[in-house]
Amino acid sequence: MWLKARHPLVRDVWGNMIYAIWSNNNFRKGMTAEHFRREKIESLIKETQSDVAAVMNKKIEAVKRLMDTMENKVREGSDYNCLSEAHEVNSYRYFNAKEFQVCPEGGGQRGEDCLILRETDPRFSVPVNNSMSVIHVPVNVYNRGCEVVKAMRWSEQLDNMFQSNYELDPAISWQYFGSETGFMRFFPGSRWPELDHIVDEFDARMRPWYTRAAASPKEIIVLVDWSGSMSGLRKEIAKHVVWNILETLTDDDFVNVIRFNEKPDPVIPCYRDTIVQANSENVRRFRDELDQGEEKGPESIANFTQAFTMAFELLKQFNDTDEGANCNQAIMLITDGAPDNYKLDNYKAVFNQYNWPFIQVRVFSYLIGREVTETREVEWMACANKGYFVHITTLAEVKEQVLKYIPVMARPLVLYGDHHPVVWTSLFAHTVKRQANLLGVAGIDFPIKDIQRYIPSYKLGVNGYPFMVSNNGHVIFHRNLNPVYMEYILKPNYNAIDLLEAELTNCQMGPREHDQKLVDMRNNMVQQTDSSTRRMLVYIPLDKNKRVSVREQDYSYYPIENTTYSLGIAWPSSYGGTRFVGQIEIKREPAGRNVTEYLMRDRNWKVHPDWVYCTYRRMAEHTFPSPEDQVLHFVTRTQEPRWEWRSVRVPPRVLDPVRSTDYFCDKELLQSLLFDARATDVYDLKNTHSLNAHEDALGAEAVDYVIRAFVATRSGLTRWRDYNPLPPTTDFDDEQKP
Numbered sequence: 001m002w003l004k005a006r007h008p009l010v011r012d013v014w015g016n017m018i019y020a021i022w023s024n025n026n027f028r029k030g031m032t033a034e035h036f037r038r039e040k041i042e043s044l045i046k047e048t049q050s051d052v053a054a055v056m057n058k059k060i061e062a063v064k065r066l067m068d069t070m071e072n073k074v075r076e077g078s079d080y081n082c083l084s085e086a087h088e089v090n091s092y093r094y095f096n097a098k099e100f101q102v103c104p105e106g107g108g109q110r111g112e113d114c115l116i117l118r119e120t121d122p123r124f125s126v127p128v129n130n131s132m133s134v135i136h137v138p139v140n141v142y143n144r145g146c147e148v149v150k151a152m153r154w155s156e157q158l159d160n161m162f163q164s165n166y167e168l169d170p171a172i173s174w175q176y177f178g179s180e181t182g183f184m185r186f187f188p189g190s191r192w193p194e195l196d197h198i199v200d201e202f203d204a205r206m207r208p209w210y211t212r213a214a215a216s217p218k219e220i221i222v223l224v225d226w227s228g229s230m231s232g233l234r235k236e237i238a239k240h241v242v243w244n245i246l247e248t249l250t251d252d253d254f255v256n257v258i259r260f261n262e263k264p265d266p267v268i269p270c271y272r273d274t275i276v277q278a279n280s281e282n283v284r285r286f287r288d289e290l291d292q293g294e295e296k297g298p299e300s301i302a303n304f305t306q307a308f309t310m311a312f313e314l315l316k317q318f319n320d321t322d323e324g325a326n327c328n329q330a331i332m333l334i335t336d337g338a339p340d341n342y343k344l345d346n347y348k349a350v351f352n353q354y355n356w357p358f359i360q361v362r363v364f365s366y367l368i369g370r371e372v373t374e375t376r377e378v379e380w381m382a383c384a385n386k387g388y389f390v391h392i393t394t395l396a397e398v399k400e401q402v403l404k405y406i407p408v409m410a411r412p413l414v415l416y417g418d419h420h421p422v423v424w425t426s427l428f429a430h431t432v433k434r435q436a437n438l439l440g441v442a443g444i445d446f447p448i449k450d451i452q453r454y455i456p457s458y459k460l461g462v463n464g465y466p467f468m469v470s471n472n473g474h475v476i477f478h479r480n481l482n483p484v485y486m487e488y489i490l491k492p493n494y495n496a497i498d499l500l501e502a503e504l505t506n507c508q509m510g511p512r513e514h515d516q517k518l519v520d521m522r523n524n525m526v527q528q529t530d531s532s533t534r535r536m537l538v539y540i541p542l543d544k545n546k547r548v549s550v551r552e553q554d555y556s557y558y559p560i561e562n563t564t565y566s567l568g569i570a571w572p573s574s575y576g577g578t579r580f581v582g583q584i585e586i587k588r589e590p591a592g593r594n595v596t597e598y599l600m601r602d603r604n605w606k607v608h609p610d611w612v613y614c615t616y617r618r619m620a621e622h623t624f625p626s627p628e629d630q631v632l633h634f635v636t637r638t639q640e641p642r643w644e645w646r647s648v649r650v651p652p653r654v655l656d657p658v659r660s661t662d663y664f665c666d667k668e669l670l671q672s673l674l675f676d677a678r679a680t681d682v683y684d685l686k687n688t689h690s691l692n693a694h695e696d697a698l699g700a701e702a703v704d705y706v707i708r709a710f711v712a713t714r715s716g717l718t719r720w721r722d723y724n725p726l727p728p729t730t731d732f733d734d735e736q737k738p
Helices: 012-024 040-078 085-091 146-155 158-168 206-216 234-245 280-292 304-323 342-352 378-381 395-402 405-409 450-454 518-527 627-637 668-680 687-700 699-705
Strands: 037-038 134-136 175-181 183-185 218-225 254-260 264-266 328-335 361-368 388-392 420-422 430-433 440-445 465-470 475-477 532-543 547-559 566-572 578-581 614-616 664-666 706-713 717-723
Touching: 037 206, 040 146, 040 158, 040 175, 040 450, 040 566, 085 547, 146 175, 158 175, 158 378, 206 405, 206 440, 218 234, 218 304, 218 547, 234 254, 234 280, 234 328, 234 361, 234 395, 254 280, 254 304, 264 304, 304 328, 304 342, 328 378, 328 405, 342 378, 361 378, 361 405, 378 388, 388 395, 450 475, 465 518, 518 532, 518 547, 614 627, 627 668
Parallel strands: 218 254, 218 328, 328 361, 361 388
Antiparallel strands: 037 578, 134 183, 175 183, 175 440, 254 264, 420 430, 430 440, 465 475, 465 566, 532 547, 547 566, 614 664, 706 717
């Protein structure tokens, strides 16, 4: 109840409201014990994960269709010769996302040099063209390069599949293809954001979704020559090489950075005997500490043997612990050349001891310096260990040269044959395609809110909540996850919040120490084990973290099929398991009864804005002024003679396009809403008369202190009655707020 000020008789006004609802025969009519159901958390989590898995599998199928299209088109265009068709390369035309012109309204989808952009699709926050893709080319990539144009040509055919995917699954958001040559084709077409006085440094190949999909998880040791000759520009280039290597790593990778001259020295001393996860925090520490090492004189010579020995030993020890990536291993050597007094036999002894003949560790070598001419030893190290050699002479070419290691690391994936691995990140789904060389990564955006839409929150009760965790223990969504500050500032490391940080246990322990129940639950979810955790005491933040309560909760979690995620549900241990399930069976209502009357008598009501009562599957073609209008639209339709309840949240896997008239309706939720609407419909003629009589008996003084009385129900319905509305500009202090 919303009050102007406190008054001893106000509670009587509130009591009258509750009494009127209880006295309403519509509320108590036919109520039996069967209207109260005891929910089992284990059953609910299995039901929920089944729906979530189904919708995620539809995204996998969409990406695989893109992948198959790429494979077929590359085979068809494999005989394209850039030299014989040089004129065609130079005259090739495409829509550059940063340069194309926007056509005036009234034309078709495209003109000779322009595209029509429209703001009619609710999935996108910018104007888009739903029939064409556009291309983004990084500033460090020549857009008339032979291989670049060749890839642009065959990737044009992806437009047909982009549109087909949307016809089959209207919930799909952005679709894109990141080419190994550097450009990115994305659909639907839109203008690339323009930032004043900021250089566009975007390169799809440096994004986590690309590197994660293009190469399997890896353990990497970066060896940086810190001898006397590595000074000035050479040292600056070397540091940029390290930074760019670190930028290509993801949370699935593990890394350590070691400086070496006469002896190897880890950049971060406490990481001397280990390899750490390449998360954003560790990568930042490596960047900050790299150039803090002691400068050596010109007589200082790099000892390659000791450096390689330490690197191989670290990789071997870490692999034996079974705690790392357990996949690819590599050593990245950054140097301006091997010393003259070293011979190949010195290196052969190290490689023979640790890496030959099976070559489980690839070696990549980056030779620094324009004036360096002796490349034999450094190049041999890479070639003899299934790696790659590059010679870097300027800062401008660092990024392009560093990226050449990714196709090499991707070879185990692209040679999988007909098995196409799927990679999930916290924001994207991607697959890698098979060819002799990596062509690129195809993927789609999958908004987190679309996953949450398939979770029936109304069954969890007011205190229950769902959450999702990745294979790295990072939270995908959780009630305590707040990635945005002040509504528009994205927090650092927003996508790397661990479950141990999201669930706040009430235990008296030191820093970085956690309740063992929580640690075990996190490990089970990371390993995708279905289980449950009972009676864990946690803090529950309330009112935007202004208050906190302590609650004992139960947890149940289950792996999501064909993904690296696990879905969990939490709810109170001692209450909340019993749910009222009263509904109005619309088909059994008396002839001539219009159930919309329970909501149409006034418009002082709202429904939960995030719950899906009923919706068209192609919402871009159906717009409603408000969620309430959408509910009323479907309530009206339920009374049509041929109405069908289509309560399957995820349609079956069919290749028929989704029609504009296809819809989903949650029968239980909508009929519960109508039950609550009838029960709270206390403002009809007879109930209003009764309510007013009680209020008259209390006197005008008590009622005058009430601004608004309201009631909220389990179906997401909120209704209210205004007594003494105040102007919209009225401010309230803490004592006056409800």
